[in-house]
Amino acid sequence: MSGGSYYVPASSKWPVLSGLALGLFMIGTGVWLVFDRAGYLIAVGALAIVTVMALWFRDVVRESRSGLYDEQMDRSFRWGMGWFIFSEVMFFAAFFGALFYIRVFAVPWLDGEGAKGISALLWPDFVASWPLMNPPDSSVAGPHEIVDPWQLPLVNTLFLVVSSITLTLAHEGLKEGYRDSARNCLVLTIVLGVCFLVVQGVEYYEAYHHLGVTLQAGIYGATFFLLTGFHGAHVTVGATILIVMLWRLQKGHFTPDHHFGFEAAAWYWHFVDVVWVGLFLFVYVF
Amino acid sequence: MAPKHPPKARLEHSENVAGGAAADVHEAHHPSGPLRWLLTTNHKEIGTLYLVFSLTMFLIGGVMALVVRLELFQPGLQLVRPEFFNQMTTMHGLIMVFGAVMPGFVGLANWMVPLQIGAPDMALPRLNNFSFWLLPVAFLLLLSTLLMPGGGPNFGWTFYAPLSTTYSPPSTTFFILSLHMAGISSILGAINIIATILNLRAPGMRLMDMTLFVWTWLITAFLLIAVMPVLAGVITMMLLDINFGTSFFNAAGGGDPVLFQHLFWFFGHPEVYIMILPAFGIISVIVPTFARKPLFGYASMVYATASIAILSFLVWAHHMFSVGLPLIAELFFMYTTMLIAVPTGVKVFNWITTLFRGSITFETPMLFALAFIVLFTIGGFSGLMLAIAPADFQYHDTYFVVAHFHYVLVPGAVFSIMAAVYYWLPKWTGHYPDERIGRWHFWLSVIGVNLLFFPMHFAGLAGMPRRIPDYALQFADFNMASSIGGFLFGLSQLLFVWVVIKCIRGGVPAPAKAWDGATDLEWSVPSPAPLHTFETPPDLRRVAS
Amino acid sequence: MRKTYVLAALIAGVAWLERNALADGWNMPVGVTEVSRHVHGLHMTIFWICVVIGAVVFGVMFYSLFRYRRSKGAQAANFHEHTTVEIFWTAVPLLILVAMAIPATATLRDMYDASEADLDVMVTGHQWRWHYDYVGEDVNYFSNLATPREQIDGTQAKDANYLLEVDQPLVLPVDRKVRLLMTSSDVIHSWWVPDLAVKKDAIPGFVNEAWTRIDEPGIYRGQCAELCGKDHGFMPVVVHAMPQEEFDAWLAERKEEAAAAASGVDRNWTLPELMERGEQVYGTICASCHQAEGQGLPPTFPALVGNQALLDDLERHIDTVVNGVAGTPMPAFSGTLNAVDIAAVITYERNAWGNETGDIIQPSTIQAQLSP
Numbered sequence A: 001m002s003g004g005s006y007y008v009p010a011s012s013k014w015p016v017l018s019g020l021a022l023g024l025f026m027i028g029t030g031v032w033l034v035f036d037r038a039g040y041l042i043a044v045g046a047l048a049i050v051t052v053m054a055l056w057f058r059d060v061v062r063e064s065r066s067g068l069y070d071e072q073m074d075r076s077f078r079w080g081m082g083w084f085i086f087s088e089v090m091f092f093a094a095f096f097g098a099l100f101y102i103r104v105f106a107v108p109w110l111d112g113e114g115a116k117g118i119s120a121l122l123w124p125d126f127v128a129s130w131p132l133m134n135p136p137d138s139s140v141a142g143p144h145e146i147v148d149p150w151q152l153p154l155v156n157t158l159f160l161v162v163s164s165i166t167l168t169l170a171h172e173g174l175k176e177g178y179r180d181s182a183r184n185c186l187v188l189t190i191v192l193g194v195c196f197l198v199v200q201g202v203e204y205y206e207a208y209h210h211l212g213v214t215l216q217a218g219i220y221g222a223t224f225f226l227l228t229g230f231h232g233a234h235v236t237v238g239a240t241i242l243i244v245m246l247w248r249l250q251k252g253h254f255t256p257d258h259h260f261g262f263e264a265a266a267w268y269w270h271f272v273d274v275v276w277v278g279l280f281l282f283v284y285v286f
Numbered sequence B: 001m002a003p004k005h006p007p008k009a010r011l012e013h014s015e016n017v018a019g020g021a022a023a024d025v026h027e028a029h030h031p032s033g034p035l036r037w038l039l040t041t042n043h044k045e046i047g048t049l050y051l052v053f054s055l056t057m058f059l060i061g062g063v064m065a066l067v068v069r070l071e072l073f074q075p076g077l078q079l080v081r082p083e084f085f086n087q088m089t090t091m092h093g094l095i096m097v098f099g100a101v102m103p104g105f106v107g108l109a110n111w112m113v114p115l116q117i118g119a120p121d122m123a124l125p126r127l128n129n130f131s132f133w134l135l136p137v138a139f140l141l142l143l144s145t146l147l148m149p150g151g152g153p154n155f156g157w158t159f160y161a162p163l164s165t166t167y168s169p170p171s172t173t174f175f176i177l178s179l180h181m182a183g184i185s186s187i188l189g190a191i192n193i194i195a196t197i198l199n200l201r202a203p204g205m206r207l208m209d210m211t212l213f214v215w216t217w218l219i220t221a222f223l224l225i226a227v228m229p230v231l232a233g234v235i236t237m238m239l240l241d242i243n244f245g246t247s248f249f250n251a252a253g254g255g256d257p258v259l260f261q262h263l264f265w266f267f268g269h270p271e272v273y274i275m276i277l278p279a280f281g282i283i284s285v286i287v288p289t290f291a292r293k294p295l296f297g298y299a300s301m302v303y304a305t306a307s308i309a310i311l312s313f314l315v316w317a318h319h320m321f322s323v324g325l326p327l328i329a330e331l332f333f334m335y336t337t338m339l340i341a342v343p344t345g346v347k348v349f350n351w352i353t354t355l356f357r358g359s360i361t362f363e364t365p366m367l368f369a370l371a372f373i374v375l376f377t378i379g380g381f382s383g384l385m386l387a388i389a390p391a392d393f394q395y396h397d398t399y400f401v402v403a404h405f406h407y408v409l410v411p412g413a414v415f416s417i418m419a420a421v422y423y424w425l426p427k428w429t430g431h432y433p434d435e436r437i438g439r440w441h442f443w444l445s446v447i448g449v450n451l452l453f454f455p456m457h458f459a460g461l462a463g464m465p466r467r468i469p470d471y472a473l474q475f476a477d478f479n480m481a482s483s484i485g486g487f488l489f490g491l492s493q494l495l496f497v498w499v500v501i502k503c504i505r506g507g508v509p510a511p512a513k514a515w516d517g518a519t520d521l522e523w524s525v526p527s528p529a530p531l532h533t534f535e536t537p538p539d540l541r542r543v544a545s
Numbered sequence C: 001m002r003k004t005y006v007l008a009a010l011i012a013g014v015a016w017l018e019r020n021a022l023a024d025g026w027n028m029p030v031g032v033t034e035v036s037r038h039v040h041g042l043h044m045t046i047f048w049i050c051v052v053i054g055a056v057v058f059g060v061m062f063y064s065l066f067r068y069r070r071s072k073g074a075q076a077a078n079f080h081e082h083t084t085v086e087i088f089w090t091a092v093p094l095l096i097l098v099a100m101a102i103p104a105t106a107t108l109r110d111m112y113d114a115s116e117a118d119l120d121v122m123v124t125g126h127q128w129r130w131h132y133d134y135v136g137e138d139v140n141y142f143s144n145l146a147t148p149r150e151q152i153d154g155t156q157a158k159d160a161n162y163l164l165e166v167d168q169p170l171v172l173p174v175d176r177k178v179r180l181l182m183t184s185s186d187v188i189h190s191w192w193v194p195d196l197a198v199k200k201d202a203i204p205g206f207v208n209e210a211w212t213r214i215d216e217p218g219i220y221r222g223q224c225a226e227l228c229g230k231d232h233g234f235m236p237v238v239v240h241a242m243p244q245e246e247f248d249a250w251l252a253e254r255k256e257e258a259a260a261a262a263s264g265v266d267r268n269w270t271l272p273e274l275m276e277r278g279e280q281v282y283g284t285i286c287a288s289c290h291q292a293e294g295q296g297l298p299p300t301f302p303a304l305v306g307n308q309a310l311l312d313d314l315e316r317h318i319d320t321v322v323n324g325v326a327g328t329p330m331p332a333f334s335g336t337l338n339a340v341d342i343a344a345v346i347t348y349e350r351n352a353w354g355n356e357t358g359d360i361i362q363p364s365t366i367q368a369q370l371s372p
């Protein structure tokens, strides 16, 4: 605890504008989904969010570089980022919870097993299985084939696991003061992340066009895209942050012992990787 | 177990470090006029914004409740159609929970947490402003759904699928998006509070030296961060079911409507404790002040709060006793729910023992705190009755439940906020609130609230379901009484608005330590508290030795 | 002296509670099944436990408030913890709760044992009516709210069972274990009769079990207990319990009626016949969504009057009513209405309120679609 150097910023216009930008984005999304109009509002909203956030963080970076932040401030950022990641953990926990509930309880019940097995009265022809290829009601067409975990998903697992390692190496490099090695490893991490996204894109294309795994293909398709989709969104955000960090690294913003922005990005990336391992196991393999 | 020194000892040692005078360096960049409020990063101003927002929402949500009460004044459909009635019930619940009570507590936290721990501001001041301004945007969007074709949300504040998905009005998508924004606001606000408490305590203030208000908020913030994302998750699944043809909550595709309820209540039950733990904190600082006696059982209060928070993750399905859970689950949730009475009882007993052999006076904040203890406990008792699963089959979805939760929420959470406002107004404005109007407000509210909610117990036991715009004749008397009580209580709140405005504009000036029994750190800074306080943190280390 | 007064007041208060507040119409009914009596017993036990705890807690509280007023010169003590007392008041509530959990567990287990029933009835919730199907007996029917619109709108005096009366109640034999299989065709409903202490959610796509064994013949009333849309307040449950012989006679009669209705399918119906029957079906089933004059409630419920696209397309009209529209509130009526009713209501819709197609749809046409 330090004596009186905690920096309290003067008023700022970025927070309110961020709020408005997010509002615009939400309204755009709503108008598009409900009234099927003005889809461009979403893009405008998203652009506004990114712009305002960039300006906001520019202020933060400036303050940090001009030495306004003390150790206590650094700890505030650490707590803030840590709890933010915890909230993300709970977000994914809800989705995993849903997946387990469906697999362990709901689907077997519909086929007559377990405490509410009597529900099978309504679905005499239904046979439970996971992945669920034939949903209870014939009006819902299930997938005809599922994504093979040992092809693209395995490749993607390797990408992300390796990217976690390269990112750690980048961090080590930064701490030791080897800027070039840090840069190279960071570039590699970003490339791996982008490869992941590309492969996931290919996988989605295959799923939609050849396997019949779609959002509408019953609960298997729904949980598949819910979990992998939100994970993919997080990889996108994470990769974007890493690109910003690469840029900041090049600009010389980080010193061996003062680079929390970089560390926060790394925490986030590792978290996203860990989620993927869970996904790989419970969405693809088992 | 208990701290070596009662928290009381702190004040005397920190009087000389009050940070008021040297504040004006920042004033230079401080814009004036409306922009000042839009752009502020100051915890006190943001606290005020939250409180004003909360009061506004309370009035809007209250008027919606009065529409409900007016329709229920007599059997038959008079004022509104059932479609609109359902929208009023739903919006009333949503606005009161997410718009009035939660932001009210966040506002108090913004004002008082830094003052009580000797911090210069919140840990992340810009984020703080962002959290606040998301709320008006979110709620404008929510209210605008009432004007959309098919009307606004009409499926209850618990929005069970598939009524809220396949069978909902088109505006539901907007409802989901606005709830997302309110959720982001809560999460970011909670992160800020947690970081502030963990990182910005004055040197020498250990965790077990913090006031209970700070403690309860620490735990509440944890609950918020843990469960708001689950709400975000479940409404996202709704969004997909509505707009993208997924079947999470549809058995035809292999999903389950009950999955919605599990996810919702995993959020929803901790949510109701989010609305009561800070209240426990407030009562735990007010009662010792006016009993002029240290809080009894400080440590056990902390442990009880933590136990309630942990248990709150294990009881969610007590809202779902009648959905046909397997027997074993039913029993598990019944037992865990009953257990919550134990730590809550500890709190009630501690408050009463704090009163015992005190030297008690009855200023308005104390009156509200005392009413809280009695009426919240009554609400807790009915909660315990609801926890008995076989009996809950009879109570569930009747006015007995409505009576239960209004007892814990209105003379519970809302009274505690009012107590806090009366208690801290001198610190905020530099004037004492008008004691005479305060008393009128108190007594009319107490009478009104009981007339409003007590008969609901009988209506529910006699068999009146909730969320109905019209009812059988045997419930007529109870409803008439409730409606009269509702208007009495509602109109009395105008007195509250009056007291607050009056107090801001003037009144008996208050010294730094406005209540003679008060001991916490906030009473060491001048009244009104200057914009910037504790820029140099007070050093409490000597006390700890 | 003062103590005597207080005691007397207390006793009087409790006696008043017992007599009035806990009397019928203010309290949970004791009901007419063994389970409902157990539940009532649990309810009263926990209630009195709370009253006693409340009396002690509030007693100490108000005593302190009066005794230790500063205006009376009270000086504050300074104690702030006492481990023994704290352990004591953690342990005692815990024991009380354990004592309470034991009978509650027993009752719950009993309520969950739906095995060895004498009769199965499938109960299906619809927006906004119940459908009862006596499993294996070929008897099934809708049970609709019977309170006239005028009473609800206040243009007519309300009768005693306002909102709690239906056209056809669920008929059950007494002294028999009846298993109720609950499900729903659209949103979640909840079937509740207080006198039986049965409340169970009807969840679309799943089946829930409940059971009851009624002791006394009589008529027992309840309501839907889960918000299910705009007419949630208007879907009562009425159970008519009667002795076994009476029940058997009733069931036999219903079977004959069903057979008679089926036989009407083959003959040719005239327009007035169909219109008359159609009006009645429309009024009980369709009007809750499409409204009395077919004007609907857009955008949720489409208008049928002047709906040219519909009137031009008979196929679609029939298909909609028979198979419903998946993903919307429009239910499929193939399983719940017979061919005559469907033919009649479609004919009615195409010729009422100024719709003048002149189409006559014969039950046989519909029958062909029902059993392909």
Ligand code: HEA
Pocket (backbone or CB within 6 Å): B158, B272, B273, B275, B276, B318, B319, B337, B338, B340, B341, B342, B344, B345, B346, B348, B376, B377, B378, B379, B380, B381, B382, B383, B384, B386, B387, B388, B392, B395, B396, B397, B401, B404, B405, B408, B409, B412, B413, C049, C050, C053, C057, C093, C094, C096, C097
């Ligand atoms: C501030 C909010 C708040 C609080 C604090 C509580 C507290 C409790 N609630 Fe409540 N509850 C709600 C808000 C709250 N509730 C809401 C909003 C709903 C309805 C949601 C909806 O459907 O819309 C609800 C519904 C609800 C239900 C579901 C009812 C139903 O739908 O069928 C149940 C069931 O178990 C329940 C139980 C409890 C219990 C056991 C407590 C306990 O925490 C109470 C503990 C307190 C005491 C018991 C009193 C003090 C203790 C003593 C003096 C010690 C000694 C006592 C004994 C041993 C008896 N609540």
Ligand code: HEA
Pocket (backbone or CB within 6 Å): B058, B059, B060, B061, B062, B063, B065, B066, B068, B069, B089, B090, B092, B093, B094, B096, B097, B101, B155, B156, B157, B158, B402, B406, B409, B410, B413, B414, B452, B466, B467, B468, B469, B482, B486, B487, B489, B490, B491, B493, B494
């Ligand atoms: C903290 C939360 C909170 C608060 C404070 C309240 C406050 C009130 N509630 Fe609340 N209520 C809920 C949370 C809350 N409620 C929830 C969660 C539900 C469940 C919703 C659902 O089923 O989905 C519910 C449901 C609910 C119902 C059941 C509806 C139904 O089942 O159909 C009723 C019925 O009487 C009701 C009444 C009231 C009343 C009269 C007040 C009063 O205390 C309000 C008093 C305030 C005012 C009246 C405003 C102030 C006065 C003015 C602005 C002056 C102008 C006034 C006049 C001109 C008269 N509420």
Ligand code: CUA
Pocket (backbone or CB within 6 Å): C125, C126, C128, C188, C189, C190, C224, C225, C226, C227, C228, C229, C231, C232, C233, C235
């Ligand atoms: Cu059916 Cu409520």
Ligand SMILES: [Cu+2]
Pocket (backbone or CB within 6 Å): B268, B269, B272, B316, B318, B319
């Ligand atoms: Cu709960």
